[in-house]
Amino acid sequence: MSTAGVAASRALVDNALKIIEGFGPDDWAADSACHGWRVHDLVTHMGFFFNFIADPNLVLPDNPSGQSERLNDAAVRERADWTADQVVDYYRTQSEAGLATLEALQGPDFAAATVDMLDLGTYRLAALADAVAFDHLVHLVCDLLAPRGPIADGAVDVAAAIDPAVDWMIAGLPQMCRAALHPVLTGPIGLRLTGATERTFVLDRGADDTVVVTETRDLPTDVATTDAVDFLSWATTRTAWRSAVTVTGDRAAVSAVLDAVDVV
Template sequence: MSLQGVAATESLMKELSELAHGLSADEWELESAAVGWRVQDVIVHLGTFCNLIADPEMTMPENAPSTSERLNDALVDERRHWTAAEAVDYYQAQSNAALATLAALQGPEYSEATIPLADLGTYRLAELSNAFAFDHLVHLTSDLLAPHGPLDRTAIDVDAARVGPALDWMLAGLPNMYADALREPLTRPLGFDLTGPGARSFVISWGGDHLLVDVAADLPADVATSSTVDFLRWSTKRSDWRHAVTITGDREFVSPVLDTINII
């Protein structure tokens, strides 16, 4: 189960709600660091994500895209005409409903059941709370708040309690989202050593046709080292890994693997 994911999501939803309620009219219209989305669009996106889990039968756009990123764009596009008040009310209502749903999914009757998430792969219902912690944390720290985003506010705490569930989602996502893309560059095991809040190490390798993520394995000769906070950015393509990663071993092997990783 991921009760930690529920707790992290709850605290991050509170952060986002307080931020949204304090924005000026001009700030709602600022371009975020998420290309093509204003501050308002990022908050609406997080609301639609909450809506999807709170109401799996929510109405989809006509001819809805089959990939998660294009679906996110379509859902935001349908709501671009909203006022700021409509956007913040929508986020508040949907986040409250989603949090209750995520908590319920930790129960024994639901937690081990699985759900397919379009091109993102298949996950246990209990893991969805980690996805919400990840999405809120990345959008807040990388797309909305300075120094990376346009909003000059006090930085939020990026501690182990918040980073841990986000990393859990990312490691669960690696073999689901990018196994095929990694087939060519990942010719042998590659280790990752993440330092700072929620520090952990893991190894990715092939087990037959399956990409394996092993948090218990000893690190091999080739290792990519970065902070957990930097990993949140470069592995989601919000920054270039070359500014944040130290490579031990064969750089010509490691570089194409890091270029390929793009966690959603």
């Protein structure tokens, strides 16, 4: 279950609507910190994610790459000429429908069901709430709002969303980054998050070329310590980890692992 993910997503939608409803033409046209996307594109993407979740009959853009990022780019291009009013209406309508769907997916009828998400891996349907919390939190905090983004004013409920967002990232790491991580995981590496949440994990090799991430207080010698909000940024390769991480133990071993992290 991820009822916390639903609550986080709902809080972030409230935050997003309060922010975007005050935009002027220059705000919509500004470049976000998400490479290649304007603020306009960023908001349509957030609406599209809800649309994807809520409408099983949604016709997706052509995506021969099979990559989720290219699907998102194609969906943004389809909506690139919408007016600001269309974007706000789309986001409001799809977020309402999407939140209702996320709530339903927490029920017992869906507890054991899974969904394949292209190159991202396979997840429980209930975990889509964590995915939305992650997606919204990253886009709002890292791409839209200052100091990284172009919008100076806006409040985001980081405390409500950080744990579901981290849950998605930890679930995704072994699937999204396995090919890059497995060769460089020569021993267990600890990950300590601080600040908005206090959590610790160990990354290690599993059987059959897999990667295993375990939440535990028992950390190995080699550890990367980082602020949890900074983790959102560097683990998605928006910023460099070297300016945000303190390494203890074997720096070369930890560096090789952190260089291989790229969560979507």
